[in-house]
Amino acid sequence: MDTTCYRGMPKFIGAFIDxxxxxxxxxxxxxxxxxxxxxxxWYKANNKTQ
Structure with missing residues (x-):
């Protein structure tokens, strides 16, 4: 797969997506x-109000 579509991202992110x-x-x-x-x-955020 060509990684040119991830040109704006760091190389390791493109490799991870690949x-x-x-x-x-x-x-x-x-x-x-x-x-x-x-x-x-979400569970912790909702139970903190009690």
């Missing part, structure tokens, strides 16, 4: 991790 596209399982794990972190943050 790795995600080549490994769908890794993309699923990364999305699950981001979702878990967002859910944990």
């Amino acid at each position: 790795a995600l596209y080549q490994n769908p399982t890794l993309m699923f794990v990364a999305m699950a991790g981001v979702t878990a972190l967002a859910g944990l943050w």
